[in-house]
Amino acid sequence: MTRRAILHIGRHKTGTTGLQLFLESRGAELEKAGFCYPRSGRDLSPGQSREDQCAHHGLARSLMGPRDIVRQRLMALRPAFLDEVRNAHTVILSSEGFQNVAHLDLLAEFLDGFEIETICYLREYLAYVTSSYAQEIKGSGLATDFTFFEERFGLGLPGFMMIWGQVARRCKWRLYDRARLIEGNVIADFVATAGLPLQPPQNASESNLTISGNLLGFKLLLNMLGLHMREFGAPMNDLAMAHARFRGPIHVDLPTQQRMRGGNSCNRTLRDLFGEVPEVDFEAGNRIFDLTSLERDMQTILPKFAEFDRVASHPLIAALARGQIGVFDHVR
Structure with a gap:
């Protein structure tokens, strides 16, 4: 039987935090149905917030840096990962940090034996840039005006889609527009798109509000x-x-x-x-x-x-x- 690895790769400001909290909270239900939302690849250190701990940001960060160091990190992580997912037919990994990694071929090596699928939510350009700007001000020490930020935003969507198409057997691109999302929210939409055996929450709330x-x-x-x-x-x-x-x-x-x-x-x-x-x-x-x-x-x-x-x-x-x-x- 072919085993699947579903990679939720963002993008930023598309309800990712709420979705990750949901998947982490339903880990036992997923496991009973043969799915796994693994702890491997998540940064569970005490200094991390629950929001950060519930996503696979650690794995995404491991893919950043010189190629030989990235390979060493992944080799060190892989045994624990394989042990944790040994009984699962489908593994789900989620981090908006995946969109920035340089060594996607090494990620494919890490997931050798799995058929890789990606799910990614895309936003209208200016909605995406304004939300990203507000998030950077909110979550970091960024101190620049919006015009300067947009000039250096560097979103090359066609290239981004092309490189993921070379790694994944199937890429599912979804428009982050509540009028088109299933039940009007990203959690229900992801559950349906990924084919997960879960009942999404009736009233999904925003976990990481955009401030203004x-x-x-x-x-x-x-x-x-x-x-x-x-x-x-x-x-x-x-x-x-x-x-x-x-x-x-x-x-x-x-x-x-x-x-x-x-x-x-x-x-x-x-x-x-x-x-x-x-x-x-x-x-x-x-x-x-x-x-x-x-x-x-x-x-x-x-x-x-x-x-x-x-x-x-x-x-x-x-x-x-x-x-x-x-x-x-x-x-x-």
Whole structure:
């Protein structure tokens, strides 16, 4: 019997975290049906969040670097992996980090004996870039403006699809559009596309909200001041969940939208695959550093960060806490 390896390879900001949490939570059900969502290849070290531990980011990171070192890492990992999946007819591996690996042939060697299939969710270009920008500001110390970020985004979708087509026997490309996803969410869509014996949740919630508005501006300010900490994720998610003005699309003016969409082949490729692709008008999005609501928003945001001494004690943040909003003129 041919054994399958289903690789969920992203892309970023397509509901990946929620899907990975779901698959990790249903491991026992999968095992009973001959499937395996293995622990091998997942970074289970204590310093990792549950969201990071439930994905195969460790395996994806092992594929980065010089070729000889990558091969050594995979050889070291393979015995434990094979032992864990020995009774499974289908193995499921999920990490959006797979989209960035350079040595796909070594990944194929690691999965020798398995028929590789990929499932990947693709987004409309500007929706993808804006969400990725907000995620980078939120999850890292990135401190740059959106235009600079987009110029260096480097999405070459045709090349990406071509290299995966050389590794996988079957590539399933899905458009991340709720109107086209099965039951309107990525978990139900993945379960059906992969043929998993699972009942998806009735109300799938977003596990990694896209932040925007003055919350995104505040985190960008923290990054500019060198104050990024991974622990900021929880208070940002809480704020975005509680206040609509802190989540969702960011503002991009219409001429910039047209220039960015016209300068990349992504949407043309998507139309070839899926037909009409909806394009959101981002002029209605939340502005970063919106001075009309900044004072009110700081009163909401700052208490959530008061427990972080490095933030609360910084002179600029302290000035904002005192209502001295004029200091923002220096960072616009």
